[in-house]
Amino acid sequence: MINSYLTIKKAGHSEISIKKSVFICSIARTKNEDEARTFIAKTKAVYPKANHNCFAYVIGEHNEIQRESDNGEPSGTAGVPILEVLKKNDLKDVTAVVTRFFGGIKLGTGGLIRAYTQSTVSTITAIGIVKCVLQKIIYLEVSYSQHNRLKIFLEQNNITLIKADFAAVVTLQVSVASTETIAFKESVIDFLNARVTFKEGPERYVEVDYD
Missing domain, CATH: 3.30.70.240 (Alpha-Beta Plaits)
Structure with missing residues (x-):
């Protein structure tokens, strides 16, 4: 067992709008991949009409398990940015799903990366981080x-x-x-x-x- 690690304070979500597209980041603690997959599935079920439900998760004392998905967005524009936010905050045992409702205006590769990054950061900031000692x-x-x-x-x-x-x-x-x-x-x-x-x-x- 490691002496300490960081994780989110609680489960939650937040919403941002960028050029008429709505991004909703839902985040939760997940101790294993089964919990991560269950959370992803439940989030998708909440937003069945969404265009995309992109996700990333980090699990394990040393982040041994890392997964991400663009879920139909251009490769590397959604899942990776979400994962990078989790890693930069040094979070463990966390899954984030960013749901997008397309507003009709294309954001481009750079715009998508910034949007998925901002959505994830906003939710983590709103929920807060705790240190488990x-x-x-x-x-x-x-x-x-x-x-x-x-x-x-x-x-x-x-x-x-x-x-x-x-x-x-x-x-x-x-x-x-x-x-x-x-x-x-x-x-x-x-x-x-x-x-x-x-x-x-x-x-x-x-x-x-x-x-």
Whole structure:
């Protein structure tokens, strides 16, 4: 598993008009090719009278799967521009479909490339991008006398507190970036200057805002 990756914040779509042609870019997260194909098919079904439904998707930790289609537009004028936008934004596990309703005015090769690029960029900008960070669940067992101090430490260091259990000892469940696990433990020990027991849980991806 990679330490972090970028993807879209949510599924959505937006519309632009260029020389009477309407371009609607629909975009969604897709974890595999089956999900990508399903999303493409559903989008085509929404716009059955469209002249073109061009698409591109990138899937995999290292973008191992990349596909694109011009769907009847001149070769290289639609699918590739859509794919390039996804790659330039370093997005993973995303499928974009740009639907075109022809307005009667030909845009030419350069015009088509710019139109499909602009449509995809506009939608990604409107929806937003998030960073998915690989984090590890850690359980910290401390005495009741150290509980409040540990909470202060977590707040000062922006560590996410998931849950607190109060039994013979206090057990706090937190989420820490996997790459910072060792440093986190050392910092807690230094801060408390007291006995603390750590237990590691599973890893998971947590979404954070990306500027």
